[in-house]
Amino acid sequence: MSDNILQVNNLTKLFGGLAAVSNCSLNIRSGSITGIIGPNGSGKTTLFNLIAGNLKSNDGEVIFNDENITDVPSHELFGRGLLRTFQIAHEFSNLTVLENLMMVPSNQSGENLLNALIKPGLVKKEEKVIREKAYEVVDFLNLTHLANERAGNLSGGQKKLLELGRTMMVDAKLVLLDEVGAGVNRTLLKDLGTAILKLNKEKNYTFCMIEHDMDFISRMCDPVIVMADGSVLFEGTSEEVKKNEKVIESYLGKSNLTKKEN
Ligand SMILES: Nc1ncnc2c1ncn2[C@@H]1O[C@H](COP(=O)(O)OP(=O)(O)O)[C@@H](O)[C@H]1O
Ligand SMILES: [Mg+2]
Numbered sequence: 001m002s003d004n005i006l007q008v009n010n011l012t013k014l015f016g017g018l019a020a021v022s023n024c025s026l027n028i029r030s031g032s033i034t035g036i037i038g039p040n041g042s043g044k045t046t047l048f049n050l051i052a053g054n055l056k057s058n059d060g061e062v063i064f065n066d067e068n069i070t071d072v073p074s075h076e077l078f079g080r081g082l083l084r085t086f087q088i089a090h091e092f093s094n095l096t097v098l099e100n101l102m103m104v105p106s107n108q109s110g111e112n113l114l115n116a117l118i119k120p121g122l123v124k125k126e127e128k129v130i131r132e133k134a135y136e137v138v139d140f141l142n143l144t145h146l147a148n149e150r151a152g153n154l155s156g157g158q159k160k161l162l163e164l165g166r167t168m169m170v171d172a173k174l175v176l177l178d179e180v181g182a183g184v185n186r187t188l189l190k191d192l193g194t195a196i197l198k199l200n201k202e203k204n205y206t207f208c209m210i211e212h213d214m215d216f217i218s219r220m221c222d223p224v225i226v227m228a229d230g231s232v233l234f235e236g237t238s239e240e241v242k243k244n245e246k247v248i249e250s251y252l253g254k255s256n257l258t259k260k261e262n
Helices: 046-052 074-079 095-101 113-118 119-139 154-167 186-202 214-220 238-242 247-253
Strands: 004-015 018-029 033-039 059-064 082-084 174-178 206-210 224-228 233-234
Touching: 004 046, 004 206, 018 046, 018 059, 018 206, 018 233, 033 046, 033 186, 033 214, 046 082, 046 174, 046 206, 046 224, 074 082, 074 224, 095 119, 095 154, 119 154, 119 186, 186 206, 214 238, 224 238, 233 238, 233 247
Parallel strands: 033 206, 033 224, 082 174, 174 206
Antiparallel strands: 004 018, 004 059, 224 233
16 A cells, blocks of 8 residues: 555646646645645645545546545545545534534434334434544543533634544544634644644544644644645745745745734
């Protein structure tokens, strides 16, 4: 098996005349926390949408664990351990934190109406297992005190933690995080970073994260991939990225590569 959990080969996505992702190639090393940065509009989110099966590509291929997953729909990838979070958290605001976690689809037989009718005992038992798992996840994220709080009442940062928690309800292998740190205050950002590092170390999750905050990226990511105009401009350590002329130039006149002031 290859060292790379994910390979993107010459991927292209056109929106009308605009190539949002343009002949883009990159690899994600198994076990890494790989950062993706790039000016606004450089195609980062579109790249995630293509990889995670939320959009269909025009050209190129995506290989996950040596299998071609180009244009495989997101729900199927979810079952194979390729998960993503969204730039804007999308919790069920009227449900509690615990219920939100329990809603994450899995192979639970309760989802199957026939099973619910003919094997109610089995469904009850599985619900108990899922509930216990959800408690484990809130514990891991230090959200136990909020387990029964409505998700709509959480702070922005806590919602991001819950978003990460959803990936922990299944056996994730590769998790794509789209600006999971954006709008999160310093203290929570630290917790979020710690949770990600812990998942990487203890549960062997590979992460690929789009971020703007260079301090956060320096703490978390190696390597860092820089995108510009829909493809890869540069790849290196965060130190190399900060010093690279091409990278600095691509950000000139843009305010993306700045420290966040919260
Ligand atoms: N659904 C869409 N329809 C048309 N254009 C889009 C769509 N999604 C993104 N784009 C365009 O594609 C380019 C890349 O966007 P995006 O991937 O969101 O960039 P980033 O995440 O790096 O800020 C932008 O010019 C954006 O306006
Ligand atoms: Mg984006």
